[in-house]
Structures are given as C-alpha cells and as structure tokens.
Amino acid sequence: MVKKPKVGFYSFSGCEGDLLTIIHCEDELLDIFGAVDVRSFRMASSERHDDESLDVAFVEGSITTKQQSEKIKKIRERSSVIVAIGSCACYGGPQSARLGYDDWEERFKKVYAGARLTIVKPQESQPLDEYIKVDYYIPGCPMDKHQFFYALTRLAKGMPVELSRFPVCAECKWNENECLLLKGQLCLGPVTAGGCNSRCPNYGLPCIGCWGPTDEANVASEINLLKERNFREQEIVNKLRLFGGSSMVKRFGELLGIKKTSHASSVKTISRSGKKPAASKSSTTGNK
Amino acid sequence: MSLERIKIESLARVEGHGGITVHFKEGKLSKVTVDIHEGPRLMESIAIGRTPSQVVSLNCRICAICTLSHRYAALRAMEKALEITVSPKVQLMRDLMHCGEMIESNALHVFLLALPDYFGFPSAVHMVPDYAEDIQAGLRVKKFGVRLMELTSARPIHGENPIIGGFGRYPSKSEFLKFKYEAESLIPDAERGIEILRNLRQPTYMEEGMTFMCTKPEHDRYGWVGDRILTSTGEEFNVWDYRKLTNERVVSHSMAKRSSFKNKPYMVSALARFNLLGERLDGEAGEHFRRCYNLSWIRNPMYNNVAQAIETVWALEEVPRLIDRIIALDEDPEIVPPSRDKGAGSAAVEAPRGTLYHHYEIAEGKVVAADVITPTAQFLDMLETHIGVAAETLVKEGETDDIELKLEMVARAYDPCISCSTHLVRVKGL
Numbered sequence: 001m002v003k004k005p006k007v008g009f010y011s012f013s014g015c016e017g018d019l020l021t022i023i024h025c026e027d028e029l030l031d032i033f034g035a036v037d038v039r040s041f042r043m044a045s046s047e048r049h050d051d052e053s054l055d056v057a058f059v060e061g062s063i064t065t066k067q068q069s070e071k072i073k074k075i076r077e078r079s080s081v082i083v084a085i086g087s088c089a090c091y092g093g094p095q096s097a098r099l100g101y102d103d104w105e106e107r108f109k110k111v112y113a114g115a116r117l118t119i120v121k122p123q124e125s126q127p128l129d130e131y132i133k134v135d136y137y138i139p140g141c142p143m144d145k146h147q148f149f150y151a152l153t154r155l156a157k158g159m160p161v162e163l164s165r166f167p168v169c170a171e172c173k174w175n176e177n178e179c180l181l182l183k184g185q186l187c188l189g190p191v192t193a194g195g196c197n198s199r200c201p202n203y204g205l206p207c208i209g210c211w212g213p214t215d216e217a218n219v220a221s222e223i224n225l226l227k228e229r230n231f232r233e234q235e236i237v238n239k240l241r242l243f244g245g246s247s248m249v250k251r252f253g254e255l256l257g258i259k260k261t262s263h264a265s266s267v268k269t270i271s272r273s274g275k276k277p278a279a280s281k282s283s284t285t286g287n288k
Numbered sequence: 289m290s291l292e293r294i295k296i297e298s299l300a301r302v303e304g305h306g307g308i309t310v311h312f313k314e315g316k317l318s319k320v321t322v323d324i325h326e327g328p329r330l331m332e333s334i335a336i337g338r339t340p341s342q343v344v345s346l347n348c349r350i351c352a353i354c355t356l357s358h359r360y361a362a363l364r365a366m367e368k369a370l371e372i373t374v375s376p377k378v379q380l381m382r383d384l385m386h387c388g389e390m391i392e393s394n395a396l397h398v399f400l401l402a403l404p405d406y407f408g409f410p411s412a413v414h415m416v417p418d419y420a421e422d423i424q425a426g427l428r429v430k431k432f433g434v435r436l437m438e439l440t441s442a443r444p445i446h447g448e449n450p451i452i453g454g455f456g457r458y459p460s461k462s463e464f465l466k467f468k469y470e471a472e473s474l475i476p477d478a479e480r481g482i483e484i485l486r487n488l489r490q491p492t493y494m495e496e497g498m499t500f501m502c503t504k505p506e507h508d509r510y511g512w513v514g515d516r517i518l519t520s521t522g523e524e525f526n527v528w529d530y531r532k533l534t535n536e537r538v539v540s541h542s543m544a545k546r547s548s549f550k551n552k553p554y555m556v557s558a559l560a561r562f563n564l565l566g567e568r569l570d571g572e573a574g575e576h577f578r579r580c581y582n583l584s585w586i587r588n589p590m591y592n593n594v595a596q597a598i599e600t601v602w603a604l605e606e607v608p609r610l611i612d613r614i615i616a617l618d619e620d621p622e623i624v625p626p627s628r629d630k631g632a633g634s635a636a637v638e639a640p641r642g643t644l645y646h647h648y649e650i651a652e653g654k655v656v657a658a659d660v661i662t663p664t665a666q667f668l669d670m671l672e673t674h675i676g677v678a679a680e681t682l683v684k685e686g687e688t689d690d691i692e693l694k695l696e697m698v699a700r701a702y703d704p705c706i707s708c709s710t711h712l713v714r715v716k717g718l
Contacts (some may be wrong), residue, residue, distance in 0.1 A: 013706050014329035016303055017352030017445045023396070024444050026431035033413045044400065045411030046696075047299035065328030094346055095329035107333040112538070122328045142445045181442065203442050203449045203456035208345050210446070238338055242346065 005055035008040040012061030017142035018086035054079040063086040066121035076132040087141040091245030095125040100258040141210035165283040167214040172198035193215040301401040304706020310679040320676040324542040335658040356389040356641035368633030371624035385440035387603045390432030393640035399426025417642040427476035453624035467473030480691035481597035488572035494585040494678035500560035510568040512638035556642025558595035573602035629653040
C-alpha cells in the first residue's frame with residue numbers, strides 16, 4: 001500500500017474561513033481525512049502531532065504577532081510544501097489594507113488604548129511570504145473549495161499545481177452577465193483574480209476584489225476607466241486596497257500613491273500560480 | 289504533592305486561538321485565565337474612512353462561522369444610521385439567512401465539536417467507525433445550513449448578496465420550495481442530536497449560577513433579532529444603551545476586552561436565550577424544550593449543547609414558515625437608497641453563540657466610528673468562573689487524571705468564537 005502523505009492544517013490571524021471551507025465540504029470531508037494522513041487540524045480535532053515532518057502544510061491567516069512569525073518558520077522547517085490558503089495568508093488580508101501607510105502603531109494604540117498586554121507581541125499584519133518561502137498560493141476570501149480539492153489531490157500524488165490565471169471578468173462573460181462597469185458601478189472584476197465563478201456579478205453586485213489582483217491585472221487602466229465614469233480616485237484606491245494587501249503595495253504601490261517603506265520593498269513579489277524559485281529572499285524576483 | 293498550575297496551551301475544536309491557565313496556591317484556587325492568543329487585526333481602524341457598504345463587507349469577515357450574524361448586525365446598524373427602512377420581504381429573507389447560519393453553526397458545534405468529548409474521541413472523524421449514522425445525520429443538517437446560507441447570501445462564507453437596503457438577487461420560487469421541503473425532511477436528523485445528548489449524563493463539576501442576557505424579538509414568538517435586550521435580572525434595555533450592559537475593560541492576558549454587568553460576569557448563548565425565552569418555543573422544538581429543561585439549566589453551561597441541538601430543530605421548523613411568507617410576496621423589492629449621508633446606529637442580533645452588537649457613526653457618507661462587541665468577549669468572564677469552579681471541584685474530589693480534557697469540555701460548551709472576540713474595540717476617527 002502506498003504511504004499516505006502527511007498533511008497539516010494551520011491557521012494564523014483571520015476569520016478561519018479557509019479551514020471552515022474545508023470543514024464545510026460535508027460530502028468530501030471524510031474522504032479528505034481518508035486520502036491523506038491529517039496530522040494536525042486544531043479546529044476539527046484535538047489530536048495533534050506538531051513536531052514531525054509534513055509532506056504538505058496548508059496555512060491560512062496573516063502573521064500579526066512575533067509568536068506567529070516564529071511558529072510559521074518552524075512549520076516551514078518541517079514541511080516539504082507550504083500552501084498559503086486564502087487572501088490573508090497570500091496577501092495579508094483586509095487587516096493589511098493599510099500596509100505602506102505607516103500608521104500601524106498609531107492605530108494599534110487607538111484600538112488597544114490603555115492595554116498592558118502581556119500575552120502576545122503584536123506587529124503589523126503581513127502575508128506568510130514576508131517570513132517564509134511559500135510554494136503555492138490559493139487566494140480567495142474565502143478560498144474556493146474546488147481549487148483546494150484540486151491542489152490537495154495533485155499534491156497528494158506529488159504533482160505540481162497550476163491554478164486559474166484569469167480575472168473575474170472572464171468568468172463573468174462566460175456567465176453572460178450584464179457588465180456592471182457599463183452600468184456605472186465600481187466593479188473590480190477586470191483586475192481581480194478569478195476562480196469564484198463571478199459570484200457577486202451573478203447577483204447583480206459589483207466585484208469587491210476579495211481574491212486580490214489577478215496576475216495580468218492592469219490597475220492603471222482600471223483606475224482610468226473608473227475615473228471616466230466619475231468615481232473619485234480615493235474611492236477607487238480604497239476599494240482596491242481593502243483586499244489587495246501586500247500585493248497592492250508591491251505591484252502597484254507607486255500607482256496608488258503608497259509610500260514604499262524599507263520593510264515593504266524588501267519583500268518578495270507574489271506569484272499566485274506555479275512554484276516560486278527556491279531562492280533566498282533577497283535574490284527572489286518572482287514573475288512581476 | 290500539591291497541584292500548582294494547570295495549563296492548556298491551545299484549545300482544540302473551537303474557533304480561533306486561545307488557552308486556559310488555572311493557578312493554585314497552597315492547594316487553593318488562586319487565579320483562572322482564559323488566554324486569548326489571537327493576533328490583532330485592528331479591523332475597526334480599517335473601517336474608518338470607508339463607505340458603509342465596504343464596512344459591511346469588511347466586518348462580516350471578522351468571523352467565518354458567524355459571518356451572516358455580523359452582516360445582519362452591520363446592516364441593521366447602518367440602515368438605522370442612514371434612515372433606511374426595508375420591506376417585509378427583505379426582512380423575511382434576512383431571517384431566513386439567519387436560520388441558515390444558526391443551523392450551520394449549531395450543528396457544527398453539537399455534532400463535530402462537542403459530541404466527541406462525551407464519547408472519548410479526539411474528533412468527529414474518529415467517531416465515524418462507531419457512530420457513522422449519528423455523524424452523518426449531523427453533517428446532513430450542517431450541510432443544509434451551509435446551502436441555505438449560500439442560497440440567501442450567494443456564498444457559504446462571506447456571501448455578499450445581503451446589502452444595505454435589500455438584496456442583490458432573490459432565489460426563484462422553485463429554489464425556495466426545494467429548501468422548504470428539505471428542511472422538513474431533516475428534522476429527524478436534527479432530533480438525533482437532542483436524543484444523543486438527552487441520554488448522556490451531563491457533568492456537574494462546574495455548576496455555578498449565571499446572569500443571562502439575550503435580544504428580545506420584535507414579535508411575541510421566539511426569535512433572534514430586536515432592538516431591546518432582556519436580562520435575567522428582570523430588566524430590559526434599549527440596544528442604543530448597549531454599553532451600559534457590556535461595561536468593557538482591558539485585561540493583560542487577553543487580546544479581547546472583557547464585559548461584565550453590575551460587576552458580575554454574564555452568559556450570552558443559546559442557553560441564555562432558552563432561559564429567557566424558552567417558553568416561546570413552538571412546534572416540535574417547544575416539545576423537546578419542555579421535555580429537556582430542568583433547573584440545572586440556570587447553573588450548568590453544558591446544557592448549552594442541548595439548547596443548541598433544540599434550537600437547530602426550531603430553525604428547521606422556522607424555514608418552511610418563512611419561505612411560505614416570502615413566496616406569498618410576489619414582487620422582489622428594489623434596493624432602498626439611503627435617505628441621508630450621516631447618522632448613528634446601534635443594532636443587536638443573536639449570533640449562534642450569543643448577543644452581538646454593532647454600532648456605527650457616519651458622516652458625509654463615510655464611517656467615522658465603529659464598535660463591535662461579540663458574544664465571546666462578553667462571556668469570557670463567566671467562562672473563567674465556571675473553569676475555576678470546575679478545577680476546584682475536580683481537585684477537591686481527587687479527579688485530576690484528565691482534568692485538562694474536563695476543563696476543555698466546559699470551554700467548548702460555550703462554543704467560543706475566538707477570532708471574533710478580539711474585535712470589540714470602539715474606534716473613532718483616525
């Protein structure tokens with residue numbers, strides 16, 4: 001009998017919507033637990049083996065404390081493949097919407113005013129690849145279960161993963177929806193990663209960009225298009241930044257008027273599909 | 289040998305990241321802390337300066353399990369602030385989506401998170417070889433809840449269809465009818481949860497009296513939404529005065545603020561709802577409630593598991609009633625636009641794990657203040673009390689062999705949502 005691959009599921013700061021997406025696979029849940037050897041899944045099981053090596057680790061959430069940044073490095077050390085699941089792990093999520101504005105400390109004081117916290121050392125929300133090398137990225141808020149199944153089955157057989165590379169617009173056309181941009185709505189479909197089956201436009205609602213930018217996103221042209229339709233630049237940038245996290249800072253920082261801090265500019269670029277070159281942080285160029 | 293400390297680093301089978309530490313001094317309990325390790329996200333500060341609709345999309349992402357409760361509370365608060373009145377059909381659709389979430393979350397907690405403890409398994413998956421039918425019944429009920437959330441909100445998690453002023457799109461009559469019949473057929477599966485829990489002896493080592501709170505429905509039936517809050521001290525508050533009920537403070541061992549009422553801890557949950565409104569339960573759920581209820585329910589949080597199982601049946605019975613009323617209303621209402629661009633609004637809805645408050649202030653069409661108080665943040669003091677009583681009792685009786693598990697069971701009975709609990713901070717301006 002072929003040995004089942006050892007898999008761990010981990011979560012950092014976020015809503016746990018990506019692990020919940022897996023728990024919501026009622027029809028497949030027992031098959032998933034049967035097909036791979038689940039060594040850790042705290043949300044579903046109290047059984048844990050948190051010091052052994054893993055074939056694949058699926059990780060959701062962004063890193064917002066020093067303790068988390070240490071823990072993710074340890075997971076990296078003992079895992080052959082790391083898959084970032086969900087927009088928080090991939091780009092930092094909505095809690096990274098102000099990356100590059102350099103106001104984190106001020107905001108922290110405002111929210112936790114007067115708190116003498118002893119339990120964790122908080123820091124600004126960053127995606128996983130700020131701290132470790134990530135092998136694959138499955139974006140989404142939350143991720144789509146079909147992309148997860150696809151990645152899991154491929155990785156369980158030791159094969160590489162290629163995820164969809166088209167924008168929401170492409171799916172929206174396949175679904176024959178009326179174009180919301182043409183109807184004067186602030187829709188982010190042209191620049192947002194597809195794979196959600198254009199969920200919101202199918203309901204007559206503009207795309208909010210929750211999967212982050214697609215590989216070929218032409219953000220400059222989207223902004224111009226929206227400005228022509230009388231949307232204010234600030235409003236457009238606000239919307240682009242809500243879910244774009246670090247990818248907006250790294251890829252479109254100048255365009256969006258985001259100050260590139262030394263922290264952010266030292267960060268690797270994000271490749272959603274395909275394996276990243278196994279290089280050190282400083283020498284990684286990515287595909288952008 | 290005397291015990292000095294019990295430490296549970298990381299609670300399993302709960303949402304989010306938390307632990308428990310119990311300290312003893314010379315054999316006596318000295319301190320209990322439910323430690324919240326969840327990393328801060330500062331979502332409230334991200335909300336400032338954004339449009340109300342962006343903030344609805346943002347704040348439902350505080351939590352995946354109770355995404356629609358957050359969304360419902362946010363929509364109600366925003367609509368009060370912007371003076372929007374929605375039509376009865378919108379109201380009914382929102383109640384239907386709320387049923388979906390209650391079914392999803394309660395079934396997940398009862399069957400997958402709570403039950404394994406009673407049978408000595410680490411997870412529901414491990415239970416399958418011995419209890420396949422029970423677990424599969426639970427999964428069927430949970431799946432229906434998830435699909436109902438998808439039907440009404442466009443996605444199982446973080447669906448964007450419910451928006452300020454209405455819905456993007458309404459399901460067709462035939463889709464509604466399919467869900468109506470399915471809900472009816474799933475009642476026996478949900479009742480299985482009640483039967484299993486009824487035949488188990490609930491542990492009593494943590495018993496201690498509680499103060500309860502819940503939202504008072506706007507009608508005289510059972511329900512989860514309204515503008516008044518009931519307390520077991522016999523008082524009633526307007527939701528606008530929510531801060532008089534929650535009285536938050538900061539503690540050093542937690543990334544969540546704490547709440548207390550009249551300097552005492554209190555409980556919000558299905559158990560709180562049933563203690564305050566249980567006599568309003570109708571149908572089969574009402575029968576089950578009257579069969580199961582006993583005086584321990586005011587002292588023993590383990591009965592929250594039973595209350596959730598019964599509430600799941602009530603929600604499944606409510607779905608056909610709501611659907612009948614929705615399809616009787618032919619027209620799909622237009623989205624209602626705001627009648628002003630400034631104002632303030634507070635709202636409460638019952639999330640599966642208790643009362644959830646959202647409060648917003650809007651000026652020139654932008655959010656200038658935001659406050660979210662979650663059920664878990666409210667009941668953490670009560671949970672610490674019960675953990676303390678449990679630890680003391682178990683140590684006194686010499687039952688320390690699997691004391692960690694027994695304390696974890698108490699924590700799990702509360703069905704805490706720890707990701708949520710770290711979002712409760714009032715932020716104004718930036």
